[in-house]
Amino acid sequence: MQKSLRIGQILYTNVLPVYFHFDKERFNGRIEFVRQVPAKLNQALACGEIDLGVISSFSYAEHASRYLALADLSVSAKGRVGSxxxxxxxxxxxxxxxxxxxxxxxxxxxxxxxxxxxxxxxxxxxxxxxxxxxxxxxxxxxxxxxxxxxxxxxxxxxxxxxxxxxxxxxxxxxGYTMTFALWAVRKEVIGEHADLLREVHEAFLASKEKTRQNLIPLVDYVNGQLGGGKELWYQYFRGLMHDFRDEHRTGLEYYYRCAAELGLLPAPVTVSVWEHPGCQSHITLTK
The missing domain is CATH 3.40.190.10 (Periplasmic binding protein-like II)
Incomplete structure (x- = not known):
């Protein structure tokens, strides 16, 4: 029997547009969510305790030979990020x-x-x-x-x-966007769970799009949990970007070059993206 797919979720509101409308019932026990702060999820993916999930983009760079980024998913901002x-x-x-x-x-x-x-x-x-x-x-x-x-x-x-x-x-x-987090998957998981991974990816993209079309339910939920006023959360979510396209990759890879120049990374890193057939993202894939 194939084991369930373990998926990491950051315990912050900045990822909620991708998770808020995620259709869990569609998967009928085939997936399991693990919720933690970024540093803990970074470690969990590196140790194989989860199979995929949102991690710090710096952690992606540290393990780039072992990971692929899921197409068109990130936590990014072009200017003010607000958190x-x-x-x-x-x-x-x-x-x-x-x-x-x-x-x-x-x-x-x-x-x-x-x-x-x-x-x-x-x-x-x-x-x-x-x-x-x-x-x-x-x-x-x-x-x-x-x-x-x-x-x-x-x-x-x-x-x-x-x-x-x-x-x-x-x-x-x-002048670049900054990508703070990526949805990454360990390469060996792709072979083990290719069909399920495709379904999960589609569900993430669908949740993102549904949130983009109507922010009201998400804002109401977050304001009810944390307060601060609805206008704060409208402004916050409108300032975030959850796509990962060419402009995001360019900014992120420049960040990696800057990190390498300071010795924070051993060398600059190129982002490699996993995209299932039929996925309509807007990024030039690394072959």
């Missing part, structure tokens, strides 16, 4: 020699911050990794990086901080 913030006690230009606390839930954003501060601003800072609690992070640090719902809620609470959106900074310096 990845550097909270700083002083202006970003004045952070030379600073101590920055990093969330322990991320990989992509942690390394994006290092690229922004070192490559774009020419700053030299030291880092410490902590649980994502802003007050604790800033107790002994000059700045703190938060992502996802932790970042959104911390910004809503306000405070005497300078707040910088990393998606906005990346776009300002490069």
């Amino acid at each position: 990845i913030f550097l909270f700083s006690k002083r202006p970003i230009e004045a952070l030379d020699g600073a101590r920055i606390a990093l969330t322990n839930t991320s990989a992509t954003s942690v390394n994006l911050l290092k690229i922004i501060l070192q490559t774009f601003y020419g700053l030299h800072v030291t880092y410490v990794t902590q649980e994502p609690v802003l007050a604790e992070m800033l107790r002994d640090a000059d700045g703190a990086l938060l992502i996802g719902d932790d970042a959104i809620l911390a910004k809503l609470q306000g405070g005497p901080y300078h707040v910088y959106d990393l998606g906005e900074l990346w776009h300002r310096f490069t």
Whole structure:
């Protein structure tokens, strides 16, 4: 009997457009969802504890020889992302020699911050990794990086901080989109579950499209769970992109080159995409 397909889901609202209308009943026990923060899902896919799912795009690069990205799925932004913030006690230009606390839930954003501060601003800072609690992070640090719902809620609470959106900074310096997460599958899973994988991929794309056509149910749900006001969530979801097309690949591969230049990756990485026959994505596939 073929085992079920184990699928990772990040515990943040930024992936919900791809999962919110996912038709689970269609699969009748053939799939299992595993929900965790990005860092945990990164580890789970690398260890074979899940078969596919949304992971940090930096983690994809670390295991690119073993993974393929599912076509036309990502968490990206062209400019402001709205959920990845550097909270700083002083202006970003004045952070030379600073101590920055990093969330322990991320990989992509942690390394994006290092690229922004070192490559774009020419700053030299030291880092410490902590649980994502802003007050604790800033107790002994000059700045703190938060992502996802932790970042959104911390910004809503306000405070005497300078707040910088990393998606906005990346776009300002490069002009590129930034892809924070990809849906990735381990290569050996494709042979074992090709037909089921095709169905799952189609269901993800259908959920994304249904959300795109009508944001109201998703916004109502998230506002009911987290508060903040519906207008906040409309603005947030409209600023996110869940496609993965040529412009997203170009921006992501430039990020990988920047990471390699700083020694964060051993070498630049090219994204390889899995696409089943009949899938209507808009990306030039890597053969």
